[in-house]
Amino acid sequence: MKIPENIRNLIRKISREQILCLAAAVVLAFASYMTASDAGLIGADNSIKRSDPGGTDKQYELNVQGIGDRTESIEVKVSAREFTEEEAAMRMAELIEELALYITGENEGLDCVKYDLTLKKTISGYEGIRLSWYPEDPGLISYEGVVDNLELTEPKQTSIRVSMKAGQHREEYALPVTVYPAEMKTAEDELKKLSSAILNADSNDLSGERMVLPSEIDGISLSYGVPPNNGWITILAVGIFAALLLGLKPEQDRRNELKKRETELLLDYSDMVSKLVIYMGAGMTAGNAWVRISDNYEDSVKAGKAEQRIVYEEMTRTSRELKKGVPESKAFADFAGRCSINCYLKLVSLLEQNRKTGDARSESALLMEAQESFEQRKNTARRLGEEAGTKLMLPLIISLITVMIIVAVPAMMTLA
Numbered sequence: 341m342k343i344p345e346n347i348r349n350l351i352r353k354i355s356r357e358q359i360l361c362l363a364a365a366v367v368l369a370f371a372s373y374m375t376a377s378d379a380g381l382i383g384a385d386n387s388i389k390r391s392d393p394g395g396t397d398k399q400y401e402l403n404v405q406g407i408g409d410r411t412e413s414i415e416v417k418v419s420a421r422e423f424t425e426e427e428a429a430m431r432m433a434e435l436i437e438e439l440a441l442y443i444t445g446e447n448e449g450l451d452c453v454k455y456d457l458t459l460k461k462t463i464s465g466y467e468g469i470r471l472s473w474y475p476e477d478p479g480l481i482s483y484e485g486v487v488d489n490l491e492l493t494e495p496k497q498t499s500i501r502v503s504m505k506a507g508q509h510r511e512e513y514a515l516p517v518t519v520y521p522a523e524m525k526t527a528e529d530e531l532k533k534l535s536s537a538i539l540n541a542d543s544n545d546l547s548g549e550r551m552v553l554p555s556e557i558d559g560i561s562l563s564y565g566v567p568p569n570n571g572w573i574t575i576l577a578v579g580i581f582a583a584l585l586l587g588l589k590p591e592q593d594r595r596n597e598l599k600k601r602e603t604e605l606l607l608d609y610s611d612m613v614s615k616l617v618i619y620m621g622a623g624m625t626a627g628n629a630w631v632r633i634s635d636n637y638e639d640s641v642k643a644g645k646a647e648q649r650i651v652y653e654e655m656t657r658t659s660r661e662l663k664k665g666v667p668e669s670k671a672f673a674d675f676a677g678r679c680s681i682n683c684y685l686k687l688v689s690l691l692e693q694n695r696k697t698g699d700a701r702s703e704s705a706l707l708m709e710a711q712e713s714f715e716q717r718k719n720t721a722r723r724l725g726e727e728a729g730t731k732l733m734l735p736l737i738i739s740l741i742t743v744m745i746i747v748a749v750p751a752m753m754t755l756a
Contacts, residue, residue, distance in 0.1 A: 364740050368747050390421040393468030393506070422507030423468060432504050432511045435466050439502070440515065443485070453519045457485035459500075472503040480519055490533055492521035533557055601650055602681060606720045608651040609683050610713035616691075617710045626691045627668045634659035654678050668695060683716065 381400070382388060391398060397419045404412045423431065442463050446455045459473040475481040476499045480488060496519050504511045537554045545551065556562055612633070619629035634656045640646035658675040662668065669692055676688040690705050 364743070368743055388416070388418050390418055393421055393423050393427075396420060420468075423509060425509055428469075428506040428509035429511070431466060431469060432506065432509075435463060435469060435504070436513050439463070439513075445485075450515060450517045453481075453487060453517055454489065454522065456487050457481065457500075459483070459485040468506055470505045472505070474501040474503065476500065481517065487519060488536070489519050489522050492519065495520050530557060530560075534562070603720065603724065604650050605679055605681055605684070607717060608649055609681075609687075610710070610717040612651055612655070613687060613706075613710045613713045616687075617706050620694070620706065626672075626695055627662050630655060631659045631662060651679070668692075683713065 382402075388400065397417060400416045400418065402414055402416050404414055440450050443457050443459055444450060444453075445458045447453045447457070459471075461471055463469070463471070473483060473485070475483060480496065480498055481500065482488070498517050498519060500515045500517055502513050502515060504513070534554065534557050537557065541554060542551055553564055554562060615633050616626070616629050619632055620626060624632065634652065637646065637649075637652040638656060641648060654675055657678075658671045661671045661674070672688045672691055676685045687709065690709060694706065
């Protein structure tokens with residue numbers, strides 16, 4: 341099957357960035373359709389499956405037919421399923437047999453507790469059952485499971501009451517615990533005890549203007565000091581780095597300005613050469629054609645019909661030199677030196693050849709140069725377009741990631 345010419349021209353004009361955007365849109369649209377599809381959500385009996393016990397409530401947007409003459413849209417909340425009384429009792433009985441394994445932490449068991457306990461609110465594998473802990477002696481074992489056994493000299497019997505709740509079903513159990521004295525007072529134990537003493541000092545004298553820190557722990561004298569503020573080092577480092585960057589900025593600006601100047605000269609070269617060829621083809625000498633182009637440019641700028649362009653500003657400067665009597669060869673050579681681009685050097689060489697010989701070969705060389713200048717202009721424009729496309733890749737990738745997050749997160753929340 342032959343593709344029509346207009347369609348083939350349209351395909352050629354599509355850039356890589358446009359193809360990437362279209363491909364990303366197709367992939368994201370397909371992913372959104374597949375993840376957000378609610379096929380199978382509503383059963384044959386108009387039922388919606390609840391999440392398992394301990395899961396999250398879900399919100400669905402459904403279409404309802406039968407109310408009025410049109411389809412209505414409603415929001416439906418489906419709460420997570422709760423255990424029945426029998427299920428709750430069975431799951432709690434299973435959990436209480438294994439509960440000690442989940443809360444002992446670094447201890448060998450509840451019959452030999454020397455370190456902090458991990459009193460969890462939920463246990464993996466038993467979702468839907470909430471746990472609340474009530475130690476018999478909060479001074480020995482806190483509600484968070486912190487064990488204060490630094491002052492113990494012998495093992496002490498205590499217990500922790502755990503309340504289990506699954507929906508409306510509740511059960512309570514008492515777990516016997518034996519707390520042993522700390523084996524050895526390490527620096528960590530001393531810091532723990534100091535932290536406890538500081539908390540007591542803070543809470544015992546809230547009406548005082550100043551809080552008095554403990555001066556000793558277990559007969560060890562303590563002294564306090566404020567840690568040195570090293571923020572100035574960061575500020576100084578950032579300042580030095582910024583100064584270095586600012587030092588490099590003028591050179592970078594100069595390079596950017598030179599690159600911008602070179603690009604403008606390359607883009608305007610074909611226009612300038614074509615004007616020279618037209619005037620010289622009409623019988624003018626190179627010098628007269630040069631002056632005519634410069635005068636027309638100055639008149640257009642003064643009238644506000646044209647903007648200032650570097651190549652024509654340089655031509656105007658050369659034109660003034662020619663009017664003052666400077667030889668064409670020197671004026672044109674100075675012009676090429678100021679532009680300092682190969683194509684302008686070649687043009688001046690052709691003009692000098694035409695001035696000396698004036699034969700048909702030099703005129704043909706100028707015509708060929710005019711044709712080549714248009715090709716050069718197209719190549720320069722193509723290169724600038726590719727550079728612009730490369731600069732757009734990072735914002736495009738960021739936009740793609742943002743769109744993927746916007747599409748994927750709600751879909752994943754719906755499936756959770």
